[in-house]
Amino acid sequence: MAQQHLDPPTSPPAGTAPAVPAGPGPEGAPIGDALAGYLRAQATEFLRSLRQHRETGNAAGDAGDAARSLRRSARRISGSLHTFRPLLDADWSESMRPELAWLSGTLAREHAYAARLERLLGALNRLSGTTALPAQAGSAPAAPKGNLTVGAAKAGALLDRQLTLARTRAHSAALQALGSSRFHAVADSVAVLASEVPLAPAADTTDLRPLARAAQDRLADAVTALPLVTAGHPYNAEALVHGLSADTAPQPQDAPWHQVRLLLRLHRYAHEVLNGGQCPADGRLLGAGQALNRHRDAAEAAAAAAAAARTPRIAPATAYALGVLHADQRHEVEAARFAFQQAWQKEAVPTP
Amino acid sequence: MAQQHLDPPTSPPAGTAPAVPAGPGPEGAPIGDALAGYLRAQATEFLRSLRQHRETGNAAGDAGDAARSLRRSARRISGSLHTFRPLLDADWSESMRPELAWLSGTLAREHAYAARLERLLGALNRLSGTTALPAQAGSAPAAPKGNLTVGAAKAGALLDRQLTLARTRAHSAALQALGSSRFHAVADSVAVLASEVPLAPAADTTDLRPLARAAQDRLADAVTALPLVTAGHPYNAEALVHGLSADTAPQPQDAPWHQVRLLLRLHRYAHEVLNGGQCPADGRLLGAGQALNRHRDAAEAAAAAAAAARTPRIAPATAYALGVLHADQRHEVEAARFAFQQAWQKEAVPTP
Numbered sequence: 001m002a003q004q005h006l007d008p009p010t011s012p013p014a015g016t017a018p019a020v021p022a023g024p025g026p027e028g029a030p031i032g033d034a035l036a037g038y039l040r041a042q043a044t045e046f047l048r049s050l051r052q053h054r055e056t057g058n059a060a061g062d063a064g065d066a067a068r069s070l071r072r073s074a075r076r077i078s079g080s081l082h083t084f085r086p087l088l089d090a091d092w093s094e095s096m097r098p099e100l101a102w103l104s105g106t107l108a109r110e111h112a113y114a115a116r117l118e119r120l121l122g123a124l125n126r127l128s129g130t131t132a133l134p135a136q137a138g139s140a141p142a143a144p145k146g147n148l149t150v151g152a153a154k155a156g157a158l159l160d161r162q163l164t165l166a167r168t169r170a171h172s173a174a175l176q177a178l179g180s181s182r183f184h185a186v187a188d189s190v191a192v193l194a195s196e197v198p199l200a201p202a203a204d205t206t207d208l209r210p211l212a213r214a215a216q217d218r219l220a221d222a223v224t225a226l227p228l229v230t231a232g233h234p235y236n237a238e239a240l241v242h243g244l245s246a247d248t249a250p251q252p253q254d255a256p257w258h259q260v261r262l263l264l265r266l267h268r269y270a271h272e273v274l275n276g277g278q279c280p281a282d283g284r285l286l287g288a289g290q291a292l293n294r295h296r297d298a299a300e301a302a303a304a305a306a307a308a309a310r311t312p313r314i315a316p317a318t319a320y321a322l323g324v325l326h327a328d329q330r331h332e333v334e335a336a337r338f339a340f341q342q343a344w345q346k347e348a349v350p351t352p
Numbered sequence: 353m354a355q356q357h358l359d360p361p362t363s364p365p366a367g368t369a370p371a372v373p374a375g376p377g378p379e380g381a382p383i384g385d386a387l388a389g390y391l392r393a394q395a396t397e398f399l400r401s402l403r404q405h406r407e408t409g410n411a412a413g414d415a416g417d418a419a420r421s422l423r424r425s426a427r428r429i430s431g432s433l434h435t436f437r438p439l440l441d442a443d444w445s446e447s448m449r450p451e452l453a454w455l456s457g458t459l460a461r462e463h464a465y466a467a468r469l470e471r472l473l474g475a476l477n478r479l480s481g482t483t484a485l486p487a488q489a490g491s492a493p494a495a496p497k498g499n500l501t502v503g504a505a506k507a508g509a510l511l512d513r514q515l516t517l518a519r520t521r522a523h524s525a526a527l528q529a530l531g532s533s534r535f536h537a538v539a540d541s542v543a544v545l546a547s548e549v550p551l552a553p554a555a556d557t558t559d560l561r562p563l564a565r566a567a568q569d570r571l572a573d574a575v576t577a578l579p580l581v582t583a584g585h586p587y588n589a590e591a592l593v594h595g596l597s598a599d600t601a602p603q604p605q606d607a608p609w610h611q612v613r614l615l616l617r618l619h620r621y622a623h624e625v626l627n628g629g630q631c632p633a634d635g636r637l638l639g640a641g642q643a644l645n646r647h648r649d650a651a652e653a654a655a656a657a658a659a660a661a662r663t664p665r666i667a668p669a670t671a672y673a674l675g676v677l678h679a680d681q682r683h684e685v686e687a688a689r690f691a692f693q694q695a696w697q698k699e700a701v702p703t704p
Contacts (some may be wrong), residue, residue, distance in 0.1 A: 010472075044390055051467040099603075112431075124596065125597045126589070126592075126593060127592055127593070127594075127596040127597075127599045128594070128595075128596045128597050129593050129594040143609070148599065149596055150687050151596065152596040176604070224451075234584065234586030234587065234684070234687070234690055235587075235683065235687030235690060237478070237680075239689075240478075240479055240676070240680055241478060242478045242479075242480070242481040242506040243477065243480075243676055243680075244479040244480045244501055244673055244676055245479075245480050245501065246501065248455050263419045293524070300432070309668070309669075309672045312670050315668070316661065316667070316668050316671035317661075317671065318668070319668035319669065319671040319672040319675065320661045320671040320672065320674060320675040320678075321596055321675060322590070322672060322674040322675065323671065323672040323673060323674065323675020323677075323678075323679070324595055324596055324676070324678055324679045325675075326672075326675075326676055326679075327675070327676045327679030327680055327683070328589075328592055328595075328679055331587065331589070334587070335586070335587030338586055338587060
């Protein structure tokens with residue numbers, strides 16, 4: 001009976017988008033109904049992806065798609081619980097969010113290591129003046145060959161070894177997580193959500209828009225605190241400051257940007273709730289979000305190159321190539337901040 | 353009698369600019385007169401700087417100023433001989449230019465090594481998040497200390513050792529050159545130039561402007577061949593392509609930019625000839641020239657970091673720091689190209 005929660009009450013054919021409830025009626029403000037509809041749809045999508053993930057088993061590409069889709073729903077459920085907290089049963093909502101974060105974090109890691117390796121090997125090829133090798137779907141790209149210096153080739157092999165190992169471990173951890181009782185408890189909660197959203201008594205009369213606006217204000221405040229004037233000056237050389245400092249912790253200057261990335265997501269999800277599941281096509285938000293994803297990816301790739309350079313007994317040529325690679329990715333960080341600044345200043349955020 | 357040529361016919365008080373002949377009369381085009389006046393003034397300035405250099409001896413700062421001033425005049429004489437060739441005695445002009453190039457090249461080296469070391473140590477400090485130490489006049493800045501990683505500190509010490517050695521050798525070479533008979537021959541020729549410019553018979557009737565315009569056209573053609581569209585896109589990541597390729601020769605992608613730097617100078621000097629020794633204040637040309645100087649300095653600093661990384665038996669941490677430093681300077685190269693593109697597109701070159 002442990003599998004019963006995998007059958008959502010309304011089971012859309014696999015591969016199609018779940019039915020999304022209509023937005024607010026023309027006469028009234030969006031209230032609890034709209035939120036409940038959104039959460040039900042995301043829960044249904046979560047369960048569909050989970051079923052797909054089990055069915056595809058270890059077929060790398062399909063399982064990857066299913067995991068991505070699972071994480072996508074988990075993020076949306078978690079984000080909506082946060083933004084629209086006053087409309088939901090508080091205890092349930094509080095207990096649900098960390099579990100969803102644990103699940104999507106665990107599922108994200110394998111993909112993140114694979115993408116990081118691909119980014120770093122691509123950069124090594126670019127830095128060596130060779131054309132980037134096309135990545136094979138579902139597997140790490142081949143280590144760079146040909147015109148590389150010994151240092152670049154060795155750096156590529158070292159990163160390949162380290163990140164492939166990390167990826168394999170993340171894969172095992174994800175499989176273990178999906179078989180755990182902790183996971184079954186999450187899946188049970190989501191199955192309940194797919195049929196019955198635990199709304200608070202106030203949900204029938206609470207306008208969603210002020211809560212969505214508060215999410216937007218939190219985003220706007222966080223963006224205001226960013227050093228956007230500096231970021232808007234090309235080649236400001238900010239991202240590499242501390243690039244050689246003794247501190248090996250993640251760069252503290254990155255944190256406010258990562259925070260804006262999360263707040264931008266919450267803002268988008270709140271938009272979706274108000275718009276019957278659809279995020280209005282907004283090139284500005286899309287561009288800003290993509291820039292912040294690139295910022296995060298480049299920052300983590302730069303950290304991976306720096307970490308690899310601390311491997312004992314590597315050759316100086318390998319360390320040199322990793323230093324070039326680290327600086328290159330930190331410049332990608334700076335480029336991403338510039339791109340965010342450019343996207344953001346295009347026009348003001350429309351009020352929901 | 354070897355020193356006699358050091359007394360120019362008109363000897364301005366040391367420290368003041370040499371008397372510059374007036375430009376073309378309002379009624380006629382600038383002809384040979386203007387060129388002869390310009391060359392005489394530059395030759396006088398050359399001899400004044402030479403006397404100053406001998407008097408200051410080894411006092412680093414003053415001798416540096418005198419050497420800079422010597423090179424400045426040598427470049428202007430050489431450039432004018434090139435641009436206005438048809439107005440000058442061909443044999444004399446042909447034999448003079450390589451000698452002036454040898455002299456200013458020999459004198460430039462010591463300063464270049466000192467400036468390169470200062471640039472690299474400043475960058476190491478910036479990359480380590482420490483404030484840059486103020487450079488002491490006439491001596492290399494102290495090696496970076498404090499918050500540096502072992503790698504950055506060792507890289508700084510290695511660069512300090514290598515570039516200080518190169519600078520000391522360049523200093524000896526310059527002293528040796530200034531005592532050589534080859535140098536005395538150059539100085540004699542310049543002394544002749546200060547009193548009597550060997551004009552060709554056609555000089556009295558030849559308009560200088562078409563020759564100046566030809567210099568401008570050569571500049572414009574060379575700029576047209578630059579990848580300015582790419583350079584105008586911030587963070588195009590072009591300058592680091594081949595940053596890790598096996599080829600240790602100077603980056604071939606830099607050559608056209610170095611060439612434009614030289615042509616821009618020739619264009620400026622031709623302007624000076626037409627304007628009675630003054631270069632019209634043109635922020636655009638100034639900005640473009642500064643960007644190209646920065647391009648050259650950063651390219652050479654990046655090459656010095658890469659060369660230091662090939663020192664046998666260095667620690668991996670040192671090599672890593674040099675890799676970061678190399679990439680940082682290549683990004684300075686890219687930033688300088690962007691700055692050139694921005695300066696250049698401001699408005700079209702005014703026709704002389």
